[in-house]
Amino acid sequence: MTQSKKILCMFVYSSLFLLIAYLHNASIGKWIDTHVYDFIFTSHSNVMTVIFLTVTYIGEVIGMVVLTIIIVALLTKYQYHSEALFLALTMILAGLSNPILKHIFNRERPDTMRLIDISGLSFPSGHAMGSTAFFGSICFIALRILKGKSKSFVIALSIIMILLICASRIYLGVHYPTDILAGILGGLFFLTLTQIILRKPLNLS
Numbered sequence: 001m002t003q004s005k006k007i008l009c010m011f012v013y014s015s016l017f018l019l020i021a022y023l024h025n026a027s028i029g030k031w032i033d034t035h036v037y038d039f040i041f042t043s044h045s046n047v048m049t050v051i052f053l054t055v056t057y058i059g060e061v062i063g064m065v066v067l068t069i070i071i072v073a074l075l076t077k078y079q080y081h082s083e084a085l086f087l088a089l090t091m092i093l094a095g096l097s098n099p100i101l102k103h104i105f106n107r108e109r110p111d112t113m114r115l116i117d118i119s120g121l122s123f124p125s126g127h128a129m130g131s132t133a134f135f136g137s138i139c140f141i142a143l144r145i146l147k148g149k150s151k152s153f154v155i156a157l158s159i160i161m162i163l164l165i166c167a168s169r170i171y172l173g174v175h176y177p178t179d180i181l182a183g184i185l186g187g188l189f190f191l192t193l194t195q196i197i198l199r200k201p202l203n204l205s
Helices: 003-022 025-039 044-058 061-077 080-107 126-145 147-171 177-197
Strands: none
Touching: 003 177, 025 080, 044 061, 044 147, 061 080, 061 126, 080 126, 080 177, 126 147, 126 177
16 A cells, blocks of 8 residues: 555544544434444343453453563564564554543543443543554554465454454443444554554555
């Protein structure tokens, strides 16, 4: 993907993010939140609760930090320095921006049907942004350094983890669906921004 296309993608991601931020209290935003909530809550079961509690802890700040350190260390050990820098920078940018965005938009979390206790603001979802940034980086790196079935497996697993972590936040009652959508867009934005910043080290067009 050329630099101009990456910039266009960033514009699209940020525009959709701002649109969701603008509409989340409007009727269409509330319609999305209500209907997705209802759909996910109908799937409540003991097994699903255990699964979502597990994956949501993977998406916590400490989980993302530990996984990032491990993967950066492995990439560095095997001489993939540019890829290690890419992952680290993407996670730093996403991690620092999320609390700033939360305080800008100042949206309270849902207060009904919570399965876990949590404080803080809701929009955009830090789990969605962090997991998209991390596992999206893993997909990008896998495309560059892996081949065959191992590449397909890592990419498929990464996409599944993003979906599970994002769904877990709605299932557990601590985020609105629009928080999740905005978080995913934020993660994609920083994935693209880091590619632009590290164009030369990554040898990108």
